Amino acid sequence: MDTYITMTAYGRDAETALTEAADKLAALEQLWSVTDPNSDIYAVNHGEGHPIRVSEETSELVSFALQMAEETNGALEPTIYPVLSAWGFTTEEHRVPSETEIAELLGNVGYERVRLEGDTVQLDNGMMLDLGAIGKGYAGDLVAQVVQENGSTSALLNFGGNIQAIGTKPDGSRWRLGLRDPFTGGTLGVLEISNMAVVTSGNYERYFIGEDGKQYGHIIDPATGYPAESGLVSVTIVAGEGRLCDALSTSLFVMGLDKAAEYWKQHPDFEMILITEDGEIDLTEGIADAFTLDSYHSNMRV
Ligand code: ADP
Ligand code: MG
Ligand code: MG
Structure with missing residues (x-):
């Protein structure tokens, strides 16, 4: 999947669970590689x-x-x-x-x-599938299932920034995840969750600078065929399933703030944190309590 993967599990059967998980992941990679x-x-x-x-x-x-x-x-x-x-x-x-x-x-x-x-x-001749926008999230769900079937009730799976949190930490407290600051690469704040998936899409990691000096990101607006320029720099989705998180992180990035907010109102089965080009952080009600902005970012509007 062209990324770093880290899997941590706790409990008596954790080692077996992770061995099985790695096998599952390798099998999925073999099915879905382009x-x-x-x-x-x-x-x-x-x-x-x-x-x-x-x-x-x-x-x-x-x-x-x-x-x-x-x-x-x-x-x-x-x-x-x-x-x-x-x-x-x-x-x-x-x-x-x-x-x-x-x-x-x-x-x-x-x-x-x-x-x-x-x-x-x-497919029609000339068409091609690219499941890069949902593959890691979907794989995350299937691998999380394997981990749980093997008896681990506390685990954290990280597929290149696509997070699957199973249960809580062994001491019963919530998992603490750092949210990336798209402007500096540092941490923006902390998200505390249990039993949830968290996926972020942005255009600050995979992009190139054209000869015209413009920055072109890897998320394409299918309506134009050009890299999406929706005014967002980062979209984080929190939901029960990684597949939903991954699909929405990419597509709400394309939509931009207003349409994303509209989509959320009509599909309230997820929460989100959106960061705009001018440094505004917009988050949905259901996640407000779980997110803490680092104090030195107090200049940002939330
Ligand atoms: P990541 O690459 O970090 O997983 P995403 O989940 O947002 O980020 O997926 C982006 C990838 O999805 C792109 O690299 C490309 O392969 C594919 N892609 C780009 N634009 C779209 C789009 N509008 N719809 C579906 N897939 C897309
Ligand atoms: Mg992805
Ligand atoms: Mg995605």
């Missing part, structure tokens, strides 16, 4: 218009991706790959594509055209 020719996603992306049989985990992942794409009105776009690739985010050979190139590539983007029937997935 670059491994043996993966489900690779097979679908190179299926040349044919229906491709995939594993149950993959069909469920695709099904969730399509559901969230619809729910977010296409802000989450699991077929954005051709556009992402033109910007060089898949190879790290970054470039600014021409407007015509982007317009042309957007013709191969559209979650409505993904056909999922039972255990087969079919």
Whole structure:
């Protein structure tokens, strides 16, 4: 998954739980890698218009991706790959594509055209799936399940910043997570949670500076084919399931503050912390008590 993963578990069976968890993770990586020719996603992306049989985990992942794409009105776009690739985010050979190139590539983007029937997935020729926006969160849920099935009731899984907190700390207190300050890279504040997933998306880690001096981030607005410039620098989602957190962190980043707030009002099954370009922190009621801003950030408006 192209990231660092840290898993900590407590209890008598913790070691077995983590061994099983690592196995599960490796298996999922093998199914969902975009670059491994043996993966489900690779097979679908190179299926040349044919229906491709995939594993149950993959069909469920695709099904969730399509559901969230619809729910977010296409802000989450699991077929954005051709556009992402033109910007060089898949190879790290970054470039600014021409407007015509982007317009042309957007013709191969559209979650409505993904056909999922039972255990087969079919794309039009030229389309490609990219589940990078939800894969880590989805894997987090499945791995957390394995940890719990193996008897650990206290564990913290960190998939490159996608957090799954199982239960509480062994002493019964809540897990304390540092929230990254997108402007300095330091810590902004502390979030105290138990039994929750926490996922942050931002454009301050994966981006490049174009020849025009502009900064281009890796989250694409599917409506334009250009990196999202919604006025947000960071979106943190807190919810029971990592898959929901991951899907929403990316898509609410695309939407921006006002639309994200609107979305939350209509889907109150998650909490969020949004940070705007001008240093404003907006958070939802349900998480206000769990978040403490570091004192030396008292200049920021919350
Ligand atoms: P991270 O890379 O830290 O997991 P995200 O969860 O926000 O961050 O996922 C961003 C990734 O999702 C991008 O690198 C790209 O692969 C893909 N992506 C970019 N824009 C979109 C979008 N609008 N919808 C779905 N996936 C996207
Ligand atoms: Mg992610
Ligand atoms: Mg995401």
